[in-house]
Amino acid sequence: MLGVLAAFASCEEDKEGYFISGTVENATEGQEIYVSELNESNTQTVPVDTVQVVDGKFELDLPEKDSPAISFLNLKGTRGNILYIADNTPISFTIYPDSLYASTVTGGKDNEILYNYLGEIKENNRKMGEARNAMREAFSTQDTAKLKALQQTQQEITDKDKVNKKELVSQNPNSIVSVMVLQDMLNTKMYSTSELRTLFDNLSAEVKQTSLAQNLDQNLKNMSRTDVGNKAPGFSAPTPEGNELSLQEALGEVTLVDFWASWCKPCRVENPNIVKVYEKYHDKGFNIIQVSLDRPGQKDKWIKAIEDDNLGNWNHVSNLKFWQDPIAAQYGVRAIPAAFLLDKEGNIVAKNLRGESLEQKVGELLNAEASN
Template identity: 55%
Template sequence: MRKIIVMLAVATVFASCQEDKGYFISGSVPDMENGKMVYVSEIDENTNRPKRIDSTTLEDGEFELDLEDPETPNLSFLEFEGLQGNVIYIAENEKINFKVYKDSLRTSEVNGGKENRLLYDYLGHLKNVNEEVTKGRSEMQSAFQEQDSTKLATLQETETEIIDNDKVYKKKIVKENPDSFVSIMVISDMLRMKSYPANEIKEMFDGLSEEVKNTAIGKQIAQNLEKENKVAVGSKAPNFTAPTPDGDELSLKEAMGKVTVIDFWAAWCKPCRVENPNLVRTYNKYKDDGLSVIGVSLDRPGQKDRWIQAIEEDGLPWHQVSNLKFWQDPVAQLYRIQAIPAAFVLDEKGTIVARDLRGDDLDNKIGELLNKG
């Protein structure tokens, strides 16, 4: 009898182990040959790039894999031998099922786990926003060609409303899901798209759970936010030193005025060249009242002549510096520059009081700071 009881106990434990699969994936890929490999990848914490962690094969168009339970959720991908692209999902200690469409991996269905439900709600929202904005801009182009100013204005208002609603939706996800991995993905998108000021994004980030903040993406965001906040409105502008066209060294501190504009531009940048006459007018208007401008050029290595020629052609009378390192310019990287033209407005103490203003908006802000409004 004792032997039978022991055997029953062992059987019960074995059955329990079989049922508690934790992180378990399965799925179907109709019309795909037997024996094709299915690869599982996840974002590597050290490289921040996908790394394959396991694999299985297709049998009768289906696959399944019992994986090691992740300590924290992680962005993961399914890849299939012979197919381009992948299926995105979040690894969590749940049973996750996939219905994969080999001719359109992006439309594959993922079911299982609260993280994946929220992820695919979010991805669906992004898809709808992109479709609406793309359609609206196509209609704007037609309205512009037809010179229909009323329709163009209406379409612009509609796009603004779509973008505003998108911001509200993203902020709601983060606020309502502080312990969700999806929230850190949303914040990452906000930071990349610069859709919110860095201080607001930091406030949202600080409201997340420690577990989420300690993920690989969370740690990267924390580092990026620290860098962004150094050049956010209200922060003291970081000092820098760079070569002038004459080969001398000039620092921001040396170029400061009562109001200072740091203007990031380049000879090859058409929007910058279009904006230059506006900044020239503003400079000539306020230079005697204490306005100083320092141009930081992102021109390419070996193209110093083009940089100097552009300064002469556009009649730029202010300080100019450049390391001639294109997007790798250390000053541009210090100020987190991802697009040009870009401008930072500093007060007399070197505090950043405004950024990314152009034309009349920049002129009015400088006039306000110099009490000339």
């Protein structure tokens, strides 16, 4: 009996640490599951291991991690993947091939925090979607009172979400999920650099040592260089014609540095407004230099977008390096469109203005300059 117990205990010990197991609904016998994780630069996934589904189940013992890793499961024959945190705890999956997003992940404090967070995002998206649908109906019936109330509802959802994200990071300084949430917060452009820096500085030393946290730290440093009041980082890059153009050469009395790409739908939607502001104020000293984050080998798409959106009257540059663009890195740009408004000395006076806000600010700056 003691020998049996000892053998059982030994098997259990093998399943401690980084061990994954789970079930797959209606799985094909022998169907493969691929395990991958983000690389050190957090730019792409790298394969870790593969396991086959047997009798609708799978299990795999993996080498322990030096630090938590953002990881993924992918089921052969399906699109998409299942996100989880590998943090040296046994992790269990229930996989639904027809709806991977409905799959569940249990095990480990990090995964509990992660999936609570993802659940909040899903619920907020549902509420915002309902509000948008109701607003369309109110707009069609000219119900201005209801429109105003629904706009207030959307703002309340947004405000609550901002508070919840800050609380999650504050309450979980030892979790890599807090770094993921901070990166989301940075990408929304709804938080100041100082807010994000304070939250980051309160993370544990162990979490700050992860590659994800180190990348975020560098992004925050880059962002702080582009805070309003600071000198805009200088740069030069190729024009569509293949010549080098510097920021200094493009400066006017007021200059818009606009990060965009031909593949970015929100950027393309904003372009007509930029054209309008340029036509109204260029003669008074308003210049534009657009920095494209188009992909390598897709110069033709960049040039076609310039032509299609009638952007040919001002300066354009691109390194054609997608998200690895060095100018975007200098400016801490992690999402586009992103825009920086500069005065004639190259100092940043405003950021990420759109629509009427951009037009009003440009007019205000040029009028102030003319009165001096």
